[in-house]
Amino acid sequence: MKIRRYTFSARLSILVLVIYGIAAAGCKKAKKEEAQPEPEPVVTTKSSRAELSADSMFLYAKEVYLWNDLLPTYEVFNPRQYVNSDEEAGLNNELFAITRYAKNSYEYNKSYPNETKYSYIFDTDDANPVSYTLPAKSSVDLEGNGYDFGFYVGLFGTEASYEVRVLAVYKGSPAEKAGIKRGDVFTSINGIQVTANYTSSVEDFINAALFDASAVTLKVLKNTGISSDVVLSRTSYKSNPIYRDSVYTSGAKKIGYLAFARFSTLTNAQPALDAAFNKFAVAGVTDLIVDFRYNGGGYVSTAQYLADLIAPSAINSRVMYKEYFNSTLQNGKASILKNQIFLVNEQPQYQNGKLLTYADLDYSANGNTYNFAKKGSLNNVQNIVFLVSGNTASASELVINSLKPYITGIQLIGEQTYGKPVGFFPITIDKYEVYFSMFESKNSEGQGEYYSGMEPNYTLKEISGANDNKYDFGDLSEKLLASAYSYLVNGTYTGVVKKSSVKLSSGSSISGTKMESFSPGREEFKGMIEDRKKTK
Numbered sequence: 001m002k003i004r005r006y007t008f009s010a011r012l013s014i015l016v017l018v019i020y021g022i023a024a025a026g027c028k029k030a031k032k033e034e035a036q037p038e039p040e041p042v043v044t045t046k047s048s049r050a051e052l053s054a055d056s057m058f059l060y061a062k063e064v065y066l067w068n069d070l071l072p073t074y075e076v077f078n079p080r081q082y083v084n085s086d087e088e089a090g091l092n093n094e095l096f097a098i099t100r101y102a103k104n105s106y107e108y109n110k111s112y113p114n115e116t117k118y119s120y121i122f123d124t125d126d127a128n129p130v131s132y133t134l135p136a137k138s139s140v141d142l143e144g145n146g147y148d149f150g151f152y153v154g155l156f157g158t159e160a161s162y163e164v165r166v167l168a169v170y171k172g173s174p175a176e177k178a179g180i181k182r183g184d185v186f187t188s189i190n191g192i193q194v195t196a197n198y199t200s201s202v203e204d205f206i207n208a209a210l211f212d213a214s215a216v217t218l219k220v221l222k223n224t225g226i227s228s229d230v231v232l233s234r235t236s237y238k239s240n241p242i243y244r245d246s247v248y249t250s251g252a253k254k255i256g257y258l259a260f261a262r263f264s265t266l267t268n269a270q271p272a273l274d275a276a277f278n279k280f281a282v283a284g285v286t287d288l289i290v291d292f293r294y295n296g297g298g299y300v301s302t303a304q305y306l307a308d309l310i311a312p313s314a315i316n317s318r319v320m321y322k323e324y325f326n327s328t329l330q331n332g333k334a335s336i337l338k339n340q341i342f343l344v345n346e347q348p349q350y351q352n353g354k355l356l357t358y359a360d361l362d363y364s365a366n367g368n369t370y371n372f373a374k375k376g377s378l379n380n381v382q383n384i385v386f387l388v389s390g391n392t393a394s395a396s397e398l399v400i401n402s403l404k405p406y407i408t409g410i411q412l413i414g415e416q417t418y419g420k421p422v423g424f425f426p427i428t429i430d431k432y433e434v435y436f437s438m439f440e441s442k443n444s445e446g447q448g449e450y451y452s453g454m455e456p457n458y459t460l461k462e463i464s465g466a467n468d469n470k471y472d473f474g475d476l477s478e479k480l481l482a483s484a485y486s487y488l489v490n491g492t493y494t495g496v497v498k499k500s501s502v503k504l505s506s507g508s509s510i511s512g513t514k515m516e517s518f519s520p521g522r523e524e525f526k527g528m529i530e531d532r533k534k535t536k
Helices: 049-064 087-099 200-212 266-283 300-310 335-339 395-403 479-490
Strands: 120-123 145-148 151-157 162-169 185-189 215-221 227-233 235-238 242-250 253-260 287-291 297-299 319-325 369-371 383-388 409-414 427-429 432-435 439-443 527-529
Touching (some): 087 120, 087 432, 287 479, 297 395, 319 395
Antiparallel strands (some): 145 235, 162 185, 319 369
């Protein structure tokens, strides 16, 4: 199924919280009872399109939303109260109201309390013909299409003195072709110095120059101290999701490193993943460092493929994970899904001459159990260190959680992850695709529910000093990578406090006095898209 990519948009703000640490209070998941049949609302022939869409939003949620048992009746909720002259704004307000009925640790986003943490809406009329992401949002979509300058930047320091620093550069982008690398600093943008006296006007200027313009002139400072002027033009490009793959040797030990940007479609990701893991296998890699710091998720099928590349053949056919839908869906009682035609690559599907709808699909736990099926020839991975942050979400967390029961040498280093053990597929309402939280994933031991994120074994902030984050992916001078390497070689992390085990629960919030990290203009996609469904 071809899914359009949605990227959340953000704008600069004065921050006093460390952005990467996203924590929330944990609580047990409520037992989901089967939703009672909802009486049909009275709809008059004078209903507007906006009113009908508002009705549909709620009625779909009553049957497919993961926590549908917590929703009130149609009369109590009154979806038409959210109808707005700006239709999309009204639907977003309604969706937000729906998610407030879930427990706080589910859809509550502590960093952005007025936004949903998981569910969202996408206006299909806004899709760019080259990339499914709008140009102003500056990113690569989940099909590997880019239409931007090709970098992911953050602000570091204080309002009085700060840096616009490159966190990542997308493969195939104008920035990569111009030689810009992770760790570079933009000291001026279009001739204007951006190093001191941060204000709202500076915010607007940076956003416009880096994310809205068709061209930009940058003064780029390398960590060698050398500066140069670089002119970039926005253009379309194709990008694979691997930032870097490397092999390190320490005595007889071979360590593989993979910096993975996003779980794009398997068609886009598989060639690069196969090449990287073939390289690891030929080198005789036994330990892995997987860098998920900026990986917000994507397609579940690609996450499963990566897990199959890592897993030993000895666990073939063992359970990787299960997807759990609400009881209404599991019992085949979500009749409203008869209105949603089942598409694969945007083509209707038939079975025995019958047009399939989403009501014909199997939502049982047994029907949504996925097993390991070894891929590639790397077959002796003994230890894995995952580098994580508050941007590590969804499909990234799924890979970690799925491997955990089978590879005992798994460690996490960095900061608490985003916490998104849920996924979705699109529901079409008029011109909108609505992505409700629909299923919850758990590993073979029934472990999941990391709604407040996964706490690392070793907590290490990416930015805590002036010389941090000035090195490219794969450079052993880079702080988190150096710590992971030290652990695998010497058995100890450098400069961190050891924790006893990985926790799938909440931790304390992190605060500070600096604008330690913020990506102006956009955030990476955070989601887990299921595009493989089985009929009953």
